[in-house]
Amino acid sequence: MDTIARDTTTSILHLPDDCLYFIFQRLESVFDRKSFGLTCHRWLFIENTSRRSLQFPCSFRHLHRTSLSRTSSTVGSFQLYTMLDRFQHLELLCLSGCVHLPDSGLSQLQYYGSKLQTLYLDCCFGITDDLGSMTDDGLSVVASGCRSLKCISLYRCNVSSIGIEALAKSCRALEEVNLSYCPLITDTGIRALSQNCHQLRAVRISSCRNITGVGFHGCPRTFVYLEADSCKLETEGITEIVSGGGLEYLNISNLNWAVPGNGLTIVGAGFAKRLKLLDFRLCRTVTDESIIAISRGCPLLQEWNLALCHEVKRPGWESIGLSCHKLERLHVKRCRCLCDRGLQALREGCRNLLILYVTRCRQLSDPAIMIFKCLRGDVKIIEEEVMCIAPEWAFSG
Amino acid sequence: MKKLKFIGNPLLQSREKINMSSDKKWLTLKTTEDNEEFVVEESVAIMSNVIKNMVEDGCASSVIPVPRVKGNAMGKIIEFCKKHTEESDEKVLKEFDAEFLNLGPDALYDLMVSANFLEIKVLLDSVTTKVADMIKGKSSEEIRNILKIENDLSAEEIEESRRENCWTRQE
Numbered sequence: 001m002d003t004i005a006r007d008t009t010t011s012i013l014h015l016p017d018d019c020l021y022f023i024f025q026r027l028e029s030v031f032d033r034k035s036f037g038l039t040c041h042r043w044l045f046i047e048n049t050s051r052r053s054l055q056f057p058c059s060f061r062h063l064h065r066t067s068l069s070r071t072s073s074t075v076g077s078f079q080l081y082t083m084l085d086r087f088q089h090l091e092l093l094c095l096s097g098c099v100h101l102p103d104s105g106l107s108q109l110q111y112y113g114s115k116l117q118t119l120y121l122d123c124c125f126g127i128t129d130d131l132g133s134m135t136d137d138g139l140s141v142v143a144s145g146c147r148s149l150k151c152i153s154l155y156r157c158n159v160s161s162i163g164i165e166a167l168a169k170s171c172r173a174l175e176e177v178n179l180s181y182c183p184l185i186t187d188t189g190i191r192a193l194s195q196n197c198h199q200l201r202a203v204r205i206s207s208c209r210n211i212t213g214v215g216f217h218g219c220p221r222t223f224v225y226l227e228a229d230s231c232k233l234e235t236e237g238i239t240e241i242v243s244g245g246g247l248e249y250l251n252i253s254n255l256n257w258a259v260p261g262n263g264l265t266i267v268g269a270g271f272a273k274r275l276k277l278l279d280f281r282l283c284r285t286v287t288d289e290s291i292i293a294i295s296r297g298c299p300l301l302q303e304w305n306l307a308l309c310h311e312v313k314r315p316g317w318e319s320i321g322l323s324c325h326k327l328e329r330l331h332v333k334r335c336r337c338l339c340d341r342g343l344q345a346l347r348e349g350c351r352n353l354l355i356l357y358v359t360r361c362r363q364l365s366d367p368a369i370m371i372f373k374c375l376r377g378d379v380k381i382i383e384e385e386v387m388c389i390a391p392e393w394a395f396s397g
Numbered sequence: 398m399k400k401l402k403f404i405g406n407p408l409l410q411s412r413e414k415i416n417m418s419s420d421k422k423w424l425t426l427k428t429t430e431d432n433e434e435f436v437v438e439e440s441v442a443i444m445s446n447v448i449k450n451m452v453e454d455g456c457a458s459s460v461i462p463v464p465r466v467k468g469n470a471m472g473k474i475i476e477f478c479k480k481h482t483e484e485s486d487e488k489v490l491k492e493f494d495a496e497f498l499n500l501g502p503d504a505l506y507d508l509m510v511s512a513n514f515l516e517i518k519v520l521l522d523s524v525t526t527k528v529a530d531m532i533k534g535k536s537s538e539e540i541r542n543i544l545k546i547e548n549d550l551s552a553e554e555i556e557e558s559r560r561e562n563c564w565t566r567q568e
Binding site for chain 2: 011012014015016018019022023026027029031032034035036037038039040041043044054055056075079082083086
C-alpha cells in the first residue's frame with residue numbers, strides 16, 4: 001500500500017543535501033560512487049565534496065598488484081590542479097612517486113589545503129624549498145595552506161632545514177614527520193619541529209647524515225617514536241633525544257663509529273623509562289656499561305635488537321638476564337662475544353622471553369643452544385634475520 | 398472536523414480513557430500542514446530527537462505542533478517508531494523494515510525528509526540504506542531512470558569527469 005505517494009509531491013529534488021550525503025556514504029564501491037557522481041550536477045557536487053582522500057596510480061605507498069604492471073603516468077601540475085579544484089575537502093593526499101611534479105603543482109594547496117591532515121610527497125624530486133625565495137617553493141605553500149597538517153612524508157625530497165622551519169612554525173599540529181634520506185636537513189630543522197610542534201609523536205630521519213640529535217632538545221613528552229638508523233648521532237644528541245621522557249621506540253641501528261661505546265649509557269639514565277622497543281643493530285661499539293645501564297633503566301623494554309653488537313660481553317648478557325623482566329623478543333645474531341655463559345645468563349633470566357633470534361654466533365656451541373631449547377621450551381628460536389622492528393602505531397596511514 | 402488518530406489500544410474510544418488508563422505518558426502530535434492529530438506514548442515519540450529535546454527542556458505542552466510533515470507521513474513514522482520501541486528482536490525488526498520500506502521512490506523521499514527533520518536516526522538510516530541499495534550496481538543512466546532524475550550534465554562534462562576519474566587511483 002502506497003498511500004503516501006498519492007498525497008505527496010516530494011521528489012528527489014526536494015531532498016536536502018544532508019540526505020544526499022547520507023545516501024552517498026552508504027555506497028561503498030568505487031563504481032557506485034562514480035555512477036552517483038555522473039547522474040547530475042548536484043550529485044556530482046555531493047561526490048566531490050565527500051571525497052576525503054586522493055592518490056595517483058604512480059603512487060607506491062600502497063603497492064598493489066595491478067600498479068606494478070601499469071606504466072607510470074606522469075602526474076603533472078595540470079592534473080593535480082584539476083583534482084584539487086574538484087575535491088576541495090581532502091584530508092589525505094598522496095603524491096608519492098610523482099617524480100616530475102614541480103613546486104608550482106602544489107599551488108592549489110594554498111586555497112584548498114586547509115582540511116588536509118596527511119600529505120605524502122615521497123620521491124617528489126621536483127618539490128623544493130628554494131633557499132633564495134621563500135614564497136614560491138613547494139614547501140612554503142604547504143606550510144601556509146595546510147595548517148591542519150598532522151602527518152607529512154618527505155622521503156628523498158630536496159628540502160632543507162629552512163623549509164622544515166617554515167613548516168614547523170605554521171603547521172603546529174604536526175604529529176608524524178618522515179624526513180628519511182633528506183641529506184640537507186640539519187639539527188636546525190629538527191629543533192624547529194621539537195619546539196613548535198607540541199603534539200610531535202613520530203619522526204624518521206634515517207640516513208640524514210647532517211643531524212647529530214641535538215635538535216631534539218625540548219622535544220615534547222608526546223614524542224614516542226624515532227627512527228634514526230644510519231645517522232651520525234653524537235652523544236649530546238642522544239641525550240636530547242631521550243630528554244622528552246616519552247620515547248617508546250628508538251632505532252639507532254648502524255650508528256656511526258664516532259659515538260663512543262659508552263655514549264649510549266645515557267639511554268639508561270632514567271629519561272627513557274617508557275622505552276619498549278630498542279634497535280641497536282650494527283652498533284658495533286656499544287659496551288657492557290651501556291647495556292647494563294639500559295637493562296636497569298628501561299624496565300618496560302619488550303624488544304631489543306643487538307644483532308652484530310660485537311662488544312657486548314658476558315657482563316652485558318648477565319645484566320639483560322637479570323634486569324629485563326619484560327623482554328619478549330631479543331635479537332643476538334652474529335654477536336661475536338655471545339658465549340655459552342652469556343646464553344646461560346639469558347636462559348636463567350628473562351622470564352617473559354618469547355622469541356630469541358640467534359644465528360652465526362661464533363662463540364656459541366651447539367650443546368649450549370640445545371640446553372637452551374630444552375630448558376626454555378617456551379622460547380621460540382628463530383634463525384632468519386629480522387631487519388626492522390618498527391611498530392605499526394606510527395606512519396601507518 | 399478534526400481527525401483524531403489513536404495509535405495504541407484499538408479498544409479505547411476516547412482520549413479521557415487513555416489518560417486515565419495507565420502510568421504511561423502520552424503526547425499529542427499535531428501536523429500543522431494538515432491539522433491531523435496523533436496521540437502517542439512518550440516513549441515512542443522521543444525516538445525523534447527533536448521531540449525528545451522539547452520534552453526534556455520542558456517546552457512540550459499538551460499538543461506538540463509538527464511543521465513540514467504531512468499527516469499520512471506522520472502516521473507511517475509513528476507506526477515505525479512504535480514497532481521499534483516495542484520489538485527488540487533484530488531479525489523481526491529487519492523483516493518489518495523491509496516490508497515497511499517497500500515503497501516507491503517518492504514515498505521514500507518523503508519519509509527521508511521527515512525523518513531527517515525530526516531527527517529519527519534509526520528511520521533515516523533504514524531509508525537511506527534502502528535508497529542506496531536501489532542504486533547500487535547501476536550505471537548513472539539507470540539511476541536517472543529509476544529515481545526520475547533529470548540529466549543536467551553535458552556530454553563534455555561527463556567525458557571530462559570520467560577522464561579525471563581515471564587519473565586517480567581506485568580506492
